[in-house]
Amino acid sequence: MNEIYGTLNGQNKKIAIVAAQFNEVVTKKLVKGAVTQLEKLGVSESDITILWVPGAFEIPRITKCTIESQKFAGVITLGAVVRGETSHFDYVCQGVTASIAEITLHSSIPVMFGILTTNTMKQAIDRAGGKAGNKGVECANDLIEMINIENQI
Ligand code: INI
Numbered sequence: 001m002n003e004i005y006g007t008l009n010g011q012n013k014k015i016a017i018v019a020a021q022f023n024e025v026v027t028k029k030l031v032k033g034a035v036t037q038l039e040k041l042g043v044s045e046s047d048i049t050i051l052w053v054p055g056a057f058e059i060p061r062i063t064k065c066t067i068e069s070q071k072f073a074g075v076i077t078l079g080a081v082v083r084g085e086t087s088h089f090d091y092v093c094q095g096v097t098a099s100i101a102e103i104t105l106h107s108s109i110p111v112m113f114g115i116l117t118t119n120t121m122k123q124a125i126d127r128a129g130g131k132a133g134n135k136g137v138e139c140a141n142d143l144i145e146m147i148n149i150e151n152q153i
Helices: 024-040 056-068 088-106 121-126 135-150
Strands: 015-020 048-053 074-082 111-118 128-130
Touching (some): 015 024, 015 056, 024 048, 024 111, 024 121, 024 128, 048 056, 056 088, 074 088, 074 121, 111 121
Parallel strands (some): 015 048, 015 074, 074 111
């Protein structure tokens, strides 16, 4: 029987982070969490590229571009979609989630889904380094693990 786990060794891995500027009070914290954690796992600062897109809706397209560039071992997507008074929230969430799921399935490299979809700004802040952890840190760990699993298949 063979069992495969991914290690948390991030050495010699080029990583792209695609982050939304919209709700940047949250997304800056997510990016900081991801970068700090990647560096803890051995990724060099010079191997991290951050692509700042206008909003979450633009994340899938630029994620696709980073994959097609063949420059990276993996991608982390980071955004914060917070419910407003209109149904715009639902359309953005739906579009982004479905597109990233589709991209992930067909991508040659792992793509992490770090887009918060919350009812309130407080819930988003809680998940960006507050009392409910930091989705960016989580994505950094999971991405390195996924890359190292795929390298063993
Ligand atoms: N973009 C976000 O990243 N978060 C949001 O909460 C949000 N809301 O609520 O509107 C949002 N909208 C902008 C959207 O992602 C696009 O940038 C815009 O529609 C242009 O395509």
